[in-house]
Amino acid sequence: MLPEKEKRWYTExxxxxxxxxxxxxxxxLRNEEDACDALQEALCIGYEKLADLRQRSRFRPWMxxxxxxxxxxILRKRPNLVDLExxxxxxxxxxxxxxxxxxxxxxxxxxxxxxxxxxxxxxxYEDMPVRQISDITGVSNDLVRTRLSRARQxxxxxxxx
Numbered sequence: 001m002l003p004e005k006e007k008r009w010y011t012e013x014x015x016x017x018x019x020x021x022x023x024x025x026x027x028x029l030r031n032e033e034d035a036c037d038a039l040q041e042a043l044c045i046g047y048e049k050l051a052d053l054r055q056r057s058r059f060r061p062w063m064x065x066x067x068x069x070x071x072x073x074i075l076r077k078r079p080n081l082v083d084l085e086x087x088x089x090x091x092x093x094x095x096x097x098x099x100x101x102x103x104x105x106x107x108x109x110x111x112x113x114x115x116x117x118x119x120x121x122x123x124x125y126e127d128m129p130v131r132q133i134s135d136i137t138g139v140s141n142d143l144v145r146t147r148l149s150r151a152r153q154x155x156x157x158x159x160x161x
Contacts, residue, residue: 002047002050002138006146010046010047010050013059013060013063014043014046014063016060017059017060017063017064018039020064020125020126021039021042021063021064021067022035022036022039023120023121023126024064024067024071024121024122024126024134025038025039025042025067025068025070025071026069027114027117027118027121028071028072028075028114028118029071029074029075030069030110030130034071034073034074034075034078037074038067038070038071038073038074039062040072041073041074042063042066042067042069042070042071045066045070046063046066049066061128061132061135061136064122064126064128064132064136065135065136068118068136068137069093071107074090080112108155108158108159109121109155111158112151112154112155115137115147116147116150116151117151117153118137119137119144119147119148119151120148120151120155122136122137123144123148130144130145130148
């Protein structure tokens with residue numbers, strides 16, 4: 001059990017980064033319920049392992065890593081099936097407007113393959129440096145930079161089509 005001061009600090013830190021944690025979990029899982037489950041699991045793990053955190057200044061990337069791991073655990077356990085009822089009806093394209101013209105930036109980012117989507121979310125939406133993204137994703141700094149570059153190219157291509 002953590003002392004009251006530690007609980008209060010943990011709560012403050014979580015409140016400061018909760019949007020980014022959710023965005024990361026949703027970016028991996030692409031399902032609101034699963035993202036909430038991953039976030040809940042990550043919050044419990046973070047609370048239990050708070051004593052293991054050596055540098056308080058690294059709380060945010062530490063929690064991002066825990067959240068990513070929780071999301072990937074759910075993803076591994078998820079069956080590879082899609083319920084057609086969950087998809088619903090696809091919107092009708094507007095006459096004279098291509099699909100990409102009506103696509104928002106968020107939709108364009110969401111359409112990227114997972115490995116590119118995650119680095120874009122962390123870099124642009126969470127303002128994380130490449131080194132922290134590398135720690136969270138478990139890939140080298142160079143690979144993070146490469147994925148960012150390729151993601152930018154993909155986004156340019158989406159917008160030009």
